Amino acid sequence: MPEHILQRIEELREELHQHNYNYYVLDEPTISDFEFDAKLKELQELEAAHPEFYDPHSPTLRVGGEITKNFPTVQHQFRMYSLDNSYDFNDLQDWHTRISKILETEDIEFVAELKYDGASISILFENGKLSQAVTRGDGFQGDEITANVKTIKDIPLQLQGNFPERFYMRGEIYLTHNNFNKINEERLAEGYDAFMNPRNTASGSLKLQDSGEVRKRNLSAVLYQFVSENSPAETHFELLQQAKTWGFKISENAKLCKNIQEVQDFINFWDEKRKNLNFDIDGIVIKVNSLKQQQLLGYTAKSPRFAMAYKFKAEKVETELLSIDYQVGRTGAVTPVANLAPVLLAGTIVKRASLHNEDIIKKLDLHVGDFVYVEKGGEIIPKIVGVNLEKRNVFATEIQYATHCPECGSELIRLEDQAAHFCPNETHCPPQVVGKMIHYVSRKALNIENLGSETIEQLYREGLLTNIADFYTLRKEQLLPLERMAEKSAQNIIDGIEKSKQIPYEKVLYGIGIKHVGETVAKKLAKNFPSIDDLKNATEEELCQVEDIGSKIAESIVSYLHNSENWEMIERLRSYGVQLEKGENTTEVLSTVLEGKTFLFTGKLSLFTREQAEEMVEKHGGKNISAVSKNLNYLVVGEKAGSKLKKAQDIGTITILDEQQFLDLIES
Incomplete structure (x- = not known):
């Protein structure tokens, strides 16, 4: 019986890995979302019932649930260098001249790639499995965030094809505009301030302690660099194509350029077309294609000589500030919105811009009738970034923030720890x-x-x-x-x-x-x-x-x-019959071996997720509780257990188990 179950688990894992590859890498799904979800649910149920078949690379682990209180610091085996920046074609041409002299040839191919505006990541793959993910940090060391990265569907957990035994893939984790907007809509609906831009939101999401919450952010990833002591190809572009066959999502917009003029054409094209993308880019990355030439060029103290980042200039326009409105949200948060004389910005007509709160209005020293500079924050949200003081009317009046709700007239309040004002009339506004x-x-x-x-x-x-x-x-x-x-x-x-x-x-x-x-x-x-x-x-x-x-x-x-x-x-x-209490527990009971016993899990669990552990307790008749107290019978501890373990030891009557002892208890 266990062999039959293990066979089915392995079949489902293999199928789901392949379907993820078809969907996220090839963009050619072969089953519906409904069918995929049904297979995933079957696998989740089998793994929960049989924790002895746990696999850290199972597709089910993308659902998250692992809690990481502290992210350990990890040394990068290969330093993550920063790129030198250029802001015009003269800089780019100077770079081309310098590397041509070193290589003693102008016959140089380049790969031009979009410079995604997100958070850099280095991911170790060993024997075809995702082993570790580490942030860039200071380039020499970063934070290990493997559990969070596993929730990102663009990143394979299991590779396919003929891949090297051990290597790193470098890439960028980012948020699409659609997902960024969705996150902000939900935050505003729950009474929180909106996030300012996709880049910082993506970076902050990677440091959330609950990987289940990371999964909900729907982060995306693009992988752009193979790093190892040995290379299975002679050029960077070949490596990208090979990486795609192994299961990595590679940018479809990377282009092999025969000379520096083709690079400039690529830059000009994307400087115009970037406004049509569903994600942010802040420039173009140019790399020498030949790995042998890359090796000859080497590195400076801070940057590789074989690569350069061309940074786009932020588009900024000037227009007149006509007035300010105040919008009231579901939770009473009041958001000031600037009404602007219509102006074309990054391909769209902008008439309004968010000012977020009173502090920003004061910092900008805004007056009605000011001519203001407007940018697209993070390529998506129009924002006022300054005032043309030379055009200010001497009779212009400083903007005074609203004192009363524009909808119901209630006096606004501002809590000490918050930047936003609120209307307190939540039941009648x-x-x-x-x-x-x-x-x-x-x-x-x-x-x-x-x-x-x-x-x-x-x-x-x-x-x-x-x-x-x-x-x-x-x-x-x-x-x-x-x-x-x-x-x-x-x-x-x-x-x-x-x-x-x-x-x-x-x-x-x-x-x-x-x-x-x-x-x-x-x-x-x-x-x-x-x-x-x-x-x-x-x-x-x-x-x-x-x-x-x-x-x-x-x-x-x-x-x-x-x-x-x-x-x-x-x-x-x-x-009226609305459910205001939890229904009967419908969890399938496998045994009563834990009946009457209470459990709490703490620390980093490695044999199962916290959610799986709690489900096992319920399936065997036990009860999960949320805090250490005299009512707790068993504390199950993983790595780096902290205050809960100390409190349990102080109480003295709580039995402390490791993960294997917990499994042994169930099987006893």
Whole structure:
């Protein structure tokens, strides 16, 4: 029986590796997303039931879940040099002249590649498997972030074909514009400030402690450099093509150039076309193609002589600042937006620019009627970067930040630790009320189909909705008079509302819109406080015992649930049948060997993920708890266990196990 299961696990792993290669490298998927997900789910279930067949390179590990408290520092075997920069063709020509003299020939081929604006990474592959991933750091050493990099689908975990036994692939990890916008939409919906640009967001994402959270960022990667003591090819361009056959995502836009003029043509082309890309580039990287010539050229103290980065100039335009509006989001955050005289910037007409907060307005010393300089921040978000003081009208008035909400008139507040201002009238300020209702019906929350933002706004204006509990009092005849509302559409909405009563408690908890409670936090709350009543009765101190919940989130939860209007709305939801407590545990029970015992996992686990471990506990009758206390029976420790281990040792009655001892306990 185990051999049959192992065979099926290995079959699924091989299939999924191949499908990932087809999709992310060849861009030629051979099965649907549904079929892929079904195979992945089957593999996840088999691996969870049989941890003895654990493989650190399994496709299932892309889902993340590993927690890394501290990223160990790792020395680079091969230094990661920085590139010399050039900003015009004269610099480029001078470089060409210098290397021609060293090589004693002008017969030099180049490879021109897009310079992705992201975070550099060095990935070690041994025997065809991803072994280690390390950030650039200072070039000599960086942080080991292997668990996080494994969640990036563009990077293969298992290679194919005829690859070298041991080598490094260097590359760039970045965010597409679409994914960057999606992240910011979700952050704003949850009451957080938007990230400023894709590059910093990608870099910061790689240092998140929970690899499951990294996976949700949907990072992308492009690999552009093979590094080893021995090379299986004679040129850089050949290496790129070989790397693609092994399973690496290589830039399709890299070009072999016969001379420096072709390089300049490539630069001119992409200086214009880069605005059409779905990711940021800040220039072009030019490398000598011949590896033998690269070796002859060698390195300076800081940079390789065989490569050069041509940096694009940031496009900046001047236009008039007409006025400033203030937008109120779902959580009450107020964002100032500059209204500009329309101007062409990076291929699009720009009329507005975000100013983010009062501090930025003061730093720029903005006056109404100023002529301002506007750039595209990170190639995507227009931003004001300066003022042409020579054109300032002597009678121009300094912009004073709004003191009251533009929607409901409430006096704005600004917390000491935040840059943004907030409208505190969360239950009656129209944009906040409507925003909360739109959030409640969204796909990740209650997933009520056919209820779009326009329909919700109409229902609010008509007085049919005042808060989310009112969805459950709507009748079809109230919907029919709305614009573009047919009988079938109205019935679909009513059916969707009824269906939402079956949505699990953790999604409801996310959907009701507690400030700072996102999807992940809601799941952890539901796991530790299995009903809304348990959550309401929890103190801030008890809430802070839950992983990833700090005082700010805890304070927000207590404040929300002890607000009389909010609690009245929750009671109405309960009366309509909405799920406000965790359902019966549907986990398949394999044995009762752990019955009555409580478990907690800490440190870096190597034999299984934390999620797999907790599932094993439940399948064998045990219970997972979130904090070290006298109620804990077993603490299972991985590498670099810290404060939880010390606290357990201080209590003295808790049994401490390593991972193998935990598996032995299950099999006993």
